[in-house]
Amino acid sequence: MKKLVIMSDNHGDDEMMAYIKSLEPDGNLYIHCGDSEASDPALLDGWTCVRGNNDWSLKLPNFVRLTVEGVTILVTHGQYYGFYNREKRMMKDMRKYKATVMISGHSHMPLVHREGRYLFVNPGSTSWPRGGTKKAYAVMYVNGKDVQAEIKEL
Secondary structure (H helix, E strand, O other): OEEEEEEOOOOOOOHHHHHHHHHOOOOOEEEEOOOOOOOOHHHHOOOEEOOOOOOOOOOOOOEEEEEEOOEEEEEEOOOOOOOOOHHHHHHHHHHHOOOOEEEOOOOOOOEEEEEOOEEEEEOOOOOOOOOOOOOEEEEEEEEOOEEEEEEEEO
16 A cells, blocks of 8 residues: 655745655655745655646646556646636546546645546645635555545644
8 A cells, every 4th residue: 555645735835845744754655736836946855746837947747647556646736627627627638648546736625526436636735725725735545446535634
């Protein structure tokens, strides 16, 4: 079983990345869904990162495709999907990349949602939550084809 620790949208709150790691020191993989706005790119060492719409100075990919215990996971910031009915738009990219899990940020609102065989995970924002939500991150457990995710409030 692999434990993935997922965060997004800390918007320059550089200490938040180390703080999340301190809360989840047993993570096998640390994922940042963009808009870190890291003051120093070295702060992202040890994280699998994608570029957010506010990460102008960071040279990061828009998408990362991972395979964890045979499960294909697509990571992106999510600015391409708008704020409403995002999951329907995400399905196109999930099918394109042959992924069954999509991890994204951008909305600042945490979400764990299953639609058939697909799983959508948004960790929310560790610094600027929206929509009445609290500061949050996500933890995902992959055990073979069994994938479970939960939101953890800060």
